[in-house]
Amino acid sequence: MIARLLTIAGRVQGVGYRDWAVKQALRLGLRGWVRNRPDGSVQALVAGQGAAVQAMAEACRRGPLLARVASVTEAPAEPPAEEGFARRADG
Structure with a gap:
């Protein structure tokens, strides 16, 4: 298992990015979380098999329609202790 901390910048808040990311991560069988950051970016911790983590990073470069x-x-990270993938409170 590998883990990466992704920071996504651009118009990514208020467009359904976090809900979209949760669906993508669950489809790929990843663990972790996603949250809004005060600077307007979105941050996601993704952990799983290497190919799935890379697929998530590529998907995040496109994002949802809006x-x-x-x-x-991307930065290396420690895998989360929790199972599943969830939206976290802003932080």
Whole structure:
């Protein structure tokens, strides 16, 4: 299992990005979370098999229909202790 912390910038808040990310992550069998950041970005911790994590990172570069993704940065991370993938409170 690998884990990555993704930070997605652009027009990504108020467009359904977090709900979309949860659906994508569950479809890919990933663990982790997604939340809005005060700076207007969205942050997601994704963990799972390497190919699934990479597929999620690629999907995040496109985002849902109303989003306009400017950039996605990736950083290595520790896998979450919790099972499943959820929306977290803003932070």
